[in-house]
Amino acid sequence: xxxxxxxxxxxxxxxxxxxxxxxxxxxxxxxxxxxxxxxxxxxxxxxxxxxxxxxxxxxxxxxxxxxxxxxxxxxxxxxxxxxxxxxxxxxxxxxxxxxxxxxxxxxxxxxxxxxxxxxxxxxxxxxxxxxxxxxxxxxxxxxxxxxxxxxxxxxxxxxxxxxxxxxxxxxxxxxxxxxxxxxxxxxxxxxxxxxxxxxxxxxxxxxxxxxxxxxxxxxxxxxxxxxxxxxxxxxxxxxxxxxxxxxxxxxxxxx
Amino acid sequence: xxxxxxxxxxxxxxxxxxxxxxxxxxxxxxxxxxxxxxxxxxxxxxxxxxxxxxxxxxxxxxxxxxxxxxxxxxxxxxxxxxxxxxxxxxxxxxxxxxxxxxxxxxxxxxxxxxxxxxxxxxxxxxxxxxxxxxxxxxxxxxxxxxxxxxxxxxxxxxxxxxxxxxxxxxxxxxxxxxxxxxxxxxxxxxxxxxxxxxxxxxxxxxxxxxxxxxxxxxxxxxxxxxxxxxxxxxxxxxxxxxxxxxxxxxxxxxxxxxxxxxxxxxxxxxxxxxxxxxxxxxxxxxxxxxxxxxxxxxxxxxxxxx
Numbered sequence: 001x002x003x004x005x006x007x008x009x010x011x012x013x014x015x016x017x018x019x020x021x022x023x024x025x026x027x028x029x030x031x032x033x034x035x036x037x038x039x040x041x042x043x044x045x046x047x048x049x050x051x052x053x054x055x056x057x058x059x060x061x062x063x064x065x066x067x068x069x070x071x072x073x074x075x076x077x078x079x080x081x082x083x084x085x086x087x088x089x090x091x092x093x094x095x096x097x098x099x100x101x102x103x104x105x106x107x108x109x110x111x112x113x114x115x116x117x118x119x120x121x122x123x124x125x126x127x128x129x130x131x132x133x134x135x136x137x138x139x140x141x142x143x144x145x146x147x148x149x150x151x152x153x154x155x156x157x158x159x160x161x162x163x164x165x166x167x168x169x170x171x172x173x174x175x176x177x178x179x180x181x182x183x184x185x186x187x188x189x190x191x192x193x194x195x196x197x198x199x200x201x202x203x204x205x206x207x208x209x210x211x212x213x214x215x216x217x218x219x220x221x222x223x224x225x226x227x228x229x230x231x232x233x234x235x236x237x238x239x240x241x242x243x244x245x246x247x248x249x250x251x252x253x254x255x
Numbered sequence: 256x257x258x259x260x261x262x263x264x265x266x267x268x269x270x271x272x273x274x275x276x277x278x279x280x281x282x283x284x285x286x287x288x289x290x291x292x293x294x295x296x297x298x299x300x301x302x303x304x305x306x307x308x309x310x311x312x313x314x315x316x317x318x319x320x321x322x323x324x325x326x327x328x329x330x331x332x333x334x335x336x337x338x339x340x341x342x343x344x345x346x347x348x349x350x351x352x353x354x355x356x357x358x359x360x361x362x363x364x365x366x367x368x369x370x371x372x373x374x375x376x377x378x379x380x381x382x383x384x385x386x387x388x389x390x391x392x393x394x395x396x397x398x399x400x401x402x403x404x405x406x407x408x409x410x411x412x413x414x415x416x417x418x419x420x421x422x423x424x425x426x427x428x429x430x431x432x433x434x435x436x437x438x439x440x441x442x443x444x445x446x447x448x449x450x451x452x453x454x455x456x457x458x459x460x461x462x463x464x465x466x467x468x469x470x471x472x473x474x475x476x477x478x479x480x481x482x483x484x485x486x487x488x489x490x491x492x493x494x495x496x497x498x499x500x501x502x503x504x505x506x507x508x509x510x511x512x513x514x515x516x517x518x519x520x521x522x523x524x525x526x527x528x529x530x531x532x533x534x535x536x537x538x539x540x541x542x543x544x545x546x547x548x549x550x551x552x553x554x555x556x557x558x559x560x561x
Contacts, residue, residue, distance in 0.1 A: 057454060089456035099447035102470050111465070112455040161451070168455055 008033045008172060008202045009054060013068035016049060016226075018061065023049045025226045027068070031172075031219075036194060036203045038217035038234065040210065042254065045223040047206045051174050054204065055091040056084050072172075089116060092170035096177040098157035100149035100164070105132075105141050108149045108160055112168035127167050135163035136193050155186025162193065173197065175205040179212065191216050210250055214238050222246045302540070309537030312336070312530035321534060327501040327511075329520060329528040336531045338516070338538065344504040345513045345542075348418060348493065349486040352425035357479055359426070360433030361468075364478075367434070368441035369463050387431035395495030398424045403496055410507060416498035418510045424492050429482035436481055440474020440557055441467055474557035477550055484546045487539070490514035513539045 007030035016024035024046045031037050039047035052058045053070060056077060070077050077087055089112075100108050109128040118124060128145070132138040137159040141152070149160050158178060165173060175194075179187040194203060194216050207213050213220055213234060220234040222243075230237060230246045241247040248254055313321050316336045324337015363383070367376045399416075402423060407415030444467045452462040468475065490512070498509025499519055511519070517532050517539075524532055 055454060057450065060450070060453065085456040085458055087456075088454055093454040095447065095450065095454075097447060099445070099451045101448055101451065101466055111452070112457075115452075115455060115457045115461060115465070164451070164455065 006033045007031060008073060009204075010071045011050075011053075011069065012071075014050070014053065014070060015067040016046075016053060016058070017065040019063045023226050024053070027228045029221060029228060029231055031202065031204060033202050034198055034200070035218040036198050036205060036216050037219040037221065038213040039204065039206045039221050039223060040208075040213050040249070041223035041229075042249065043208075046226040047221075047223045048176055049226075050223065051176055051204060051206050054172070054174055055088050055093050057088075057093065059084065089168050090170055091172040091174060092165035092168065094158070094161050094165055094173065094175045094178045097181050098154055098161055100152075100157050100160050102148065102150055104146045105149045105152070105160060106145040108164050109167045112164060116168060131163040131167040132160075134166045134197070135159045136189065136196070137163060153186070155182050155189060158182060158186065158190060159193065162190070162197075166197075170201065172202045172204065175203065177206050177208060180208060187212075210238075210252075222249060224249070305533065305537045305540050308530070308533040310534070312527060312534040313537075315527060316531065316534075321531070322538070325503060327516070329524070329531065334528070336527070338513070338531075338535055340501050340503045341511055341513045341516045341535065342538065344418065344497075344510040345487055345539075347504045348421050348425060348497075348510075348512060349483055351418070351422035352429055352486045353479060353482055355422060356426035356429045356482060357433060360430050360478070360482070361437055361475065363430070363434045364437035364441055364475075365463055365468070368438045369459070369467065383431050383434050386427070387435075391428065391489060391492040392495075394424055394428055395492035398492060398496035412507055414498060414509065416496055416509055417507045418497060418504050419506045421493040421497040421510070421512070424496050425486045425489060428489060428492060429485045432485055433478045433482045436478035437471070437475050440471035440478070443474065443557075444470045471557075473553050477553040477557055480546055480550045480553060484543060484550065487542055487546070488514065490518050494518060513542075 009029075009031040011027050011029045014024055014027040015022065027046075027050060039051060041047050049058065053066065054072075054077075058064050058066070066078060072087065072090065075082065101111060103111075106128055109131050110124045113124060113127050118127070129138060129142075132141060137156060140156060141160070144151075149157060152160060158181075162173075162178075179190050182190065191212065194205070197203060198218075205217065217234045219232065220237045221231040222229045222237070222245075224245055230241060230243045232242070237246065238250060241250060316324075321336060321338060322342070323339050324335060325339050326335040326337045327340060328335045363379070367379060371379070398420060402420050403415040405415065406412065406417065406420050410419075448466050448470055449462050452466045453459070457465070493512055494515040497512065497515065499511050499515055500509040501511045501516070502508045504510045513535055517535050520528065521532055
């Protein structure tokens, strides 16, 4: 294991309940900088829940209780002094279903920067182009930036959503099964994109697709029933899993 | 055929028997159809009746003099039948009610749909429903006894019965429709849009105004148009607070609307005066028709988006 990795996000003893149902149990994890970390496990294992604790999107769910510690670059994110809009600007999110706003492509990308106070037209133009290039969709949409984002295909919409997330210059990018609603060609485009993006961003993905996890992730975390069973380098986990349950899952014996 | 079935039919279960039950079905279908046809018939009848009885006066007075004449003196020795004061009063009064009522109604809808807890929302929704159920004469009565004196004192007028008082009453009366239609539109906004906005670091209020409201815009526009329809068609309440004099409209003048012009003179009218009242009704009817078409277009658009 590479010992020089700097953790960007560190969770310690993280527990989460939806009402009285416990969804995360004592999760300890270090997420390294500029790597792709994949969260895998069967449905309902807590991987998406864990992802959403990282940008506090779980705050929106009524009846959630969270205990333990999650630090982002040393800052305890559940501390009352933390400005959640600041956190979410640092830690962007791409959702399972492409969810562009019902506005033009341009306005979708400019939404975040405008929210954070950028009004200058030239500056916004620059951000829009840079973000769309960053999400590898500039060439496909540059002639129709004023068209509705909803007129694009599902795969294009998802890349617009990635561009929209990049436009606020986040540090970390969370992707919650970002390719599961897409066809294989769109999926491979987004996987290539993730390979590129990890040079500049720390990326955490949730995926149901084992091949995808092996193809694009450096680190892999296996969740089961709210517990983090195994966490390590992806190559190692998929060749010599330490835990029997991990082996059973990745070889397809359940899930 | 009689309701008694032949042995051959009885031996084949599931085969239709022409009998009492089937004839009852036919009869009921016919009754349902007739009930539906009654609504259509009434609309047709009213439209035709209004056109037939509204046109003669317009022909006699002249369309331009009728629509753009500034003087209405129906019972004078030298009568004048210009309804511009009524048209403008109706337009200004409705616009005023929209300017006052829409922001309040929209904010209430936003509060109910996105911000308030279930219990608070329940209480407010019940109150709004009750507001919708209050008869307009009661609005008029309270306007007359509370609002009109208050306006008189506040603005130091000879009489508080004026366009302003009518605008306030109309604004309150259109609130329930604006609230409920806007709330429905806001509730239909997919949660994913709001999540995306929050995940970008927008606050909840920013999200509601910059994502939810634009996504619900045609539904909200429908709410506004519905409000316009309600306001322009209202008669009783505003007759009691607007002073009912055929002046050209101004905020503190006693004014008469299209609706109240008809209502206040119909009982004693005769001849050309009576015919002119029908012509006013025709003008009002056209306004309402245009508003309804706009409303339907907007609602269709909003359903497609939702």
